[in-house]
Amino acid sequence: MNREEILPYLNKFITVTLDDGTADSGYVANPKDFLNESDDDLHLALLNGLFQTEIPIRRIIRIEQSVREETTKIPILGFDEEPVIPPTIDEQIDELYEKSLEDDLNISLDDLLEPKND
Secondary structure, three states: OHHHHHHOOOOOOOEEEEEOOOEEEEEEOHHHHHHHHOOOOOOOEEEEEOOOOOOOHHEEEEEEOHHHHOOOOOOOOOOOOOOOOOHHHHHHHHHHHHOOOOOOOOOHHHHHHHOOOO
């Protein structure tokens, strides 16, 4: 791709597709570089939130305007898992009572402090 093809997208949120099939999105962070007349080793800097990537324009095969909300995903650890709900005091007392009725009483502090995933 050349410099002239990128000029209409300088003030827009874009998605570029590279020659290896990957895509990257963001606002053009270096628009002044494209106002010069040179295409020699020109890089497109895309800024998307806290991430900035620099892509050689020779690797870009397609540019399209995109909706920003559809291109960002912030990973949240544990979001896909079911939430762990700690046992209530009543549940812990019931568990201790049940264990006290057993012939062998083995209770550790870790058993009381760590929530169980039943």
